[in-house]
Amino acid sequence: xxxxxxxxxxxxxxxxxxxxxxxxxxxxxxxxxxxxxxxxxxxxxxxxxxxxxxxxxxxxxxxxxxxxxxxxxxxxxxxxxxxxxxxxxxxxxxxxxxxxxxxxxxxxxxxxxxxxxxxxxxxxxxxxxxxxxxxxxxxxxxxxxxxxxxxxxxxxxxxxxxxxxxxxxxxxxxxxxxxxxxxxxxxxxxxxxxxxxxxxxxxxxxxxxxxxxxxxxxxxxxxxxxxxxxxxxxxxxxxxxxxxxxxxxxxxxxxxxxxxxxxxxxxxxxxxxxxxxxxxxxxxxxxxxxxxxxxxxxxxxxxxxxxxxxxxxxxxxxxxxxxxxxxxxxxxxxxxxxxxxxxxxxxxxxxxxxxxxxxxxxxxxxxxxxxxxxxxxxxxxxxxxxxxxxxxxxxxxxxxxxxxxxxxxxxxxxxxxxxxxxxxxxxxxxxxxx
Numbered sequence: 001x002x003x004x005x006x007x008x009x010x011x012x013x014x015x016x017x018x019x020x021x022x023x024x025x026x027x028x029x030x031x032x033x034x035x036x037x038x039x040x041x042x043x044x045x046x047x048x049x050x051x052x053x054x055x056x057x058x059x060x061x062x063x064x065x066x067x068x069x070x071x072x073x074x075x076x077x078x079x080x081x082x083x084x085x086x087x088x089x090x091x092x093x094x095x096x097x098x099x100x101x102x103x104x105x106x107x108x109x110x111x112x113x114x115x116x117x118x119x120x121x122x123x124x125x126x127x128x129x130x131x132x133x134x135x136x137x138x139x140x141x142x143x144x145x146x147x148x149x150x151x152x153x154x155x156x157x158x159x160x161x162x163x164x165x166x167x168x169x170x171x172x173x174x175x176x177x178x179x180x181x182x183x184x185x186x187x188x189x190x191x192x193x194x195x196x197x198x199x200x201x202x203x204x205x206x207x208x209x210x211x212x213x214x215x216x217x218x219x220x221x222x223x224x225x226x227x228x229x230x231x232x233x234x235x236x237x238x239x240x241x242x243x244x245x246x247x248x249x250x251x252x253x254x255x256x257x258x259x260x261x262x263x264x265x266x267x268x269x270x271x272x273x274x275x276x277x278x279x280x281x282x283x284x285x286x287x288x289x290x291x292x293x294x295x296x297x298x299x300x301x302x303x304x305x306x307x308x309x310x311x312x313x314x315x316x317x318x319x320x321x322x323x324x325x326x327x328x329x330x331x332x333x334x335x336x337x338x339x340x341x342x343x344x345x346x347x348x349x350x351x352x353x354x355x356x357x358x359x360x361x362x363x364x365x366x367x368x369x370x371x372x373x374x375x376x377x378x379x380x381x382x383x384x385x386x387x388x389x390x391x392x393x394x395x396x397x398x399x400x401x402x403x404x405x406x407x408x409x410x411x412x413x414x415x416x417x418x419x420x421x422x423x424x425x426x427x428x429x430x431x432x433x434x
Contacts, residue, residue, distance in 0.1 A: 078354025145175025294359025
């Protein structure tokens with residue numbers, strides 16, 4: 001299996017990027033398909049729909065995080081973040097980027113109803129080409145409860161309209177379908193659950209995604225109490241300005257909210273993860289009538305060039321240095337990193353982003369004893385092998401035996417087999433929100 005540092009791999013990578021730069025082939029959305037009107041969040045209900053006594057909660061584990069978007073799909077995934085329908089250079093809310101006095105950027109045409117999602121239209125296809133197993137590995141890891149994103153909705157009135165709720169976005173160190181009273185962590189800083197009673201040393205079962213999973217969340221997402229221990233009552237970041245309108249949950253995100261994506265548990269050298277750090281973002285989803293699912297979920301916002309530069313090495317894209325981001329990826333920056341800069345005539349310094357997901361009801365099992373160790377595939381300075389041990393690659397004609405050659409990869413392939421049927425891999429295309 002050839003590493004990313006191999007000359008032929010670098011040539012293929014450069015050729016792909018060159019195609020994007022020379023022909024703008026990465027953005028194929030036809031502006032004539034845009035219909036007028038903004039893709040926006042619903043209005044907040046009247047204040048009388050909310051009370052300080054509202055106390056209902058919802059906990060959703062998030063799955064089906066859809067990354068490998070086509071340009072057409074990306075054009076329907078997101079919100080109009082800059083309140084502008086950009087269909088020509090004259091309508092852009094920021095100036096194309098320049099490097100050494102030469103303009104290298106281009107106005108990125110908006111999608112349906114002004115949707116801003118340059119990352120999905122232009123860059124995520126690149127990631128999919130360079131890291132073909134990324135989306136599968138995220139689905140596998142989060143499906144097993146490792147780093148699963150957990151949305152905790154609080155202070156809700158239980159009705160279709162509520163002018164004020166709060167939300168906490170955290171991650172599970174581990175999760176299980178077992179009763180939380182029957183499991184515990186192994187001790188000595190372990191971040192894996194096992195049976196605490198009767199069967200010590202036996203791993204706890206993975207989540208079943210059948211509405212009764214328990215999530216043991218990252219203590220790093222919570223502040224310490226007077227005893228010096230992290231407390232579930234003291235989340236570090238509370239999205240306090242959320243609301244529910246006609247059953248749609250709307251969470252305006254505080255700046256620098258993280259959407260953490262973990263692809264692997266560290267057993268393979270290619271395992272990594274990234275934090276998508278956004279400003280001016282929203283998290284949306286439709287609460288199902290039985291309250292057991294968060295349907296048509298969307299995470300959207302402004303992802304800066306600087307944040308992209310910090311994220312790419314953590315998922316194994318070791319050769320994507322600051323120069324590549326500035327000169328090649330930077331041409332697709334379509335928005336300012338803060339909404340304050342919209343329309344100011346300043347250069348675009350961020351990418352708009354839209355990523356979909358699906359939420360399944362569960363519960364907070366408690367706090368894990370420690371955060372899951374960070375993965376850093378590029379830290380060793382050696383080329384990171386391209387991981388092709390994933391179902392999306394098997395479906396492309398290569399057999400499992402040809403792509404999962406090592407003992408570790410074969411163990412990983414067995415984990416794909418063990419996932420419950422509700423965790424679909426490859427991730428199914430989402431229903432459009434608009």
